[in-house]
Amino acid sequence: MTQAHGLEQTEASSAAEALSQMSFLAAVLSAQSPQQLPTGMAALPGPRAQAQVLSGLRAYRANGLAVAHRALMAAYPSVAAMIGEEAMQVLARDLWWHAPPTLGDLARWGGGLAAWLASFEPLAAYPWLPDCARLDWAVHCAATLADVPQGVEDLHLLAEVDPAQLSLVLVPGMVQVHSLWPLAELRQAHLVAEPDPEVIAQLLSLDRPQASVTLVWRQGWQTRVDTVTSAEAQFMQGLAEGQSLAQALEGAQDTDFDFQSWLLRALGEAWLSRAQHR
């Protein structure tokens, strides 16, 4: 056998291996339950497995759905509390088949749930769910970010530098979630041991919907969630986009924004990372 011929054989074997694995994985992840085993596979030789040739494949398919369910339950605790385990199972199954993981860390899978919920007809009567899912996912992702150091670097610059030449830098990973529903309150109301239906009904009453902004940020190794006013959100968005303090204040001038009050809260809640010259 020549060297070139041997190489061709090796490449052909590898290609066949890749094709076999592709067929197997496709059978495991397919929305349609396979009627036969993929080419190159057989049931185990035991009489029980032989009696039900697809039992092994079904075991892998069932395990996939179980891990999908666990992953969504962990990532979306308030949505799960709102709709229950069975509905989460259906959503996990559908999302698993529609958009299987691309990474080997299941905690990274499931980010498409909010969009999925928005077009999921059986839950259309609960229009706040997609936004609640966006908040759950934002919290889930924030929990994996690097720890934020305590304190604000160079805060003294605030008293020394012209606001047009000063930047206030927010802590890394801070996220705003905008909604017509009171997301932070809804989340809190559902994550207690025994959610109070009256409190939840009040939060969801149809005459209440108004723009709300929920802030997600990291304080040390902890993840924090709270509501901010639209004016605060607008100001912080300006800072996050790299505006100077003067520019961010100007952007919020037509609102009821009060910088002194915001600064006190920002220091108390550890929103600020540092002040710096531009």
Added chain:
Amino acid sequence: MSHVGLGWRSPHYQAVLERREPLAFLEVHSENFFAEGGATMEVLRQGREAYDISLHGVGLALGSAAGLDPWHLDQLARLVEQVQPVRVSDHASFARAPLSPGLLPVHGADLLPVAFTPAALDVMVSNVQQVQDRLRRPILVENLSAYVRWTTSTLSEAEFLNELTRRSGCGLLLDVNNLVVNALNTAEADPVAAACAVVDAVDLAAVGEIHLAGYNDEGVLVIDDHGCRVHEPVWQVYAHALARFGRVPTLIEWDTDVPLLDVLLDEVRRAESVADAVSKAQREAA
């Protein structure tokens, strides 16, 4: 000094840190600690202060013909650097493949068996070497419980694993429960003897860790669900393995319906007593 460690799962994060029970090591699933920071990483940091940590992966997909995911390897390398674990391991399985030709690979989030063929061996050797080059240390690769079989296999499982360890320089994480589950599912006349035969067939020097766990007989198949105490046949095979390999680090794994910590510690003590009994028998025979 105990040789037995515990699979450290979230229900016992706090209890293990508070009680500081004598354990040889804690083993965690690497993927659960891919975060850059946060509460879980703080837990691991505290655990590392008190115990040796073994990193056991479930997602590298070492047998994938589609290759390793560079992102996954980056995360693992960062974690290894941070934790300085006593061992790093994953499985002799695949999970990454495209669903159709030309598409990007997806990840099946499962331990899917590879065919025991020279081509599959080439793939796994190459992937394992890539991991070891990146981590700058040998890893352990664990044998699977499998619920289907490839008709294309031309090697036995032991032959495949021995070739893998010889060619890549990796070690073997021998899951004794998986051997028994496979023997039960293939209706071996004597499952313990069949599992012991695999123990006898793998290279003596390759085994760097043993896993013990419970299985569940679901009727059609016996499933390796890590959801109960270790079954008697598994203890028997474990004793046989210790007699052959010596007192290698051993893990009690329990991942489904995780019980009270005291139940897990009871299993740890039993593994220690099995090892003591094997040592005693060997001394008396000498």
